[in-house]
Amino acid sequence: MSKAGKMKTLKKVMEKVDHSSKLRTNIPAGMAKPSPPLGPMLGQRNINIPNFCKDFNERTQDIKEGVPLPCRVKVNSDRSYNLVIHKPPVTYFLKQAAGIQIGKMEKGDIAGKITLKHLYEIAKIKSEDPPLALMSLEQICGMVIGIARTCGIEIVRELDPKEYEEFLQERELKIIERRKERQLAKESKLLRTA
DSSP: OOHHHHHHHHHHHSOOOOOOOOEEEEEETTOOOSSTTHHHHHHHTTOOHHHHHHHHHHHTTTSOTTOEEEEEEEEOTTSOEEEEEOOOOHHHHHHHHHTOSSOOSSTTOOOEEEEHHHHHHHHHHHTTSGGGTTSOHHHHHHHHHHHHHHHTEEEESOOOHHHHHHHHHHHHHHHHHHHHHHHHHHHHHHHHHO
8 A cells, every 4th residue: 555545544543633722711691792892703713602591591590690610612513612601700700799899909909898608608509610620628728718818808617797897897988998999099190291
């Protein structure tokens, strides 16, 4: 058999190499729309945009609308796709458990507090995600603790509701004050450049 003949048989035996990349994005539950930024991302990969949006919204109808869901979309050569929807990001769960909207604003700032029970529940939910399937619950708890630190969320054994409510009210005042400072700084910068 000649070299050309061997190459032809090898090409038949070998599977086609897939050069397409997975689309990785966060889509709010029940709110997939063909408008930007999602529409162009799907269009670049030749995915039928209205069908994708309908499919995603149907699959997430049981989840509270607007919850960010990390999605992985694998496109097949026949323009079909494989959609994997993960649980919301750890930061979303941490902010929900702490009752805050914004994480820490500067180094050393405590944005909120959660209990060990919250930590455990978040780790349990995230353990269902495919990328974390091989990690133990203890490892996932360690990961959640690290993310909580970067968000400025303190983990405590017990939390007094009244004290925590006062803490959140004080923090809200700090956030309003910080926003005013930033607005003044922005306005003074505009005056200097005008």
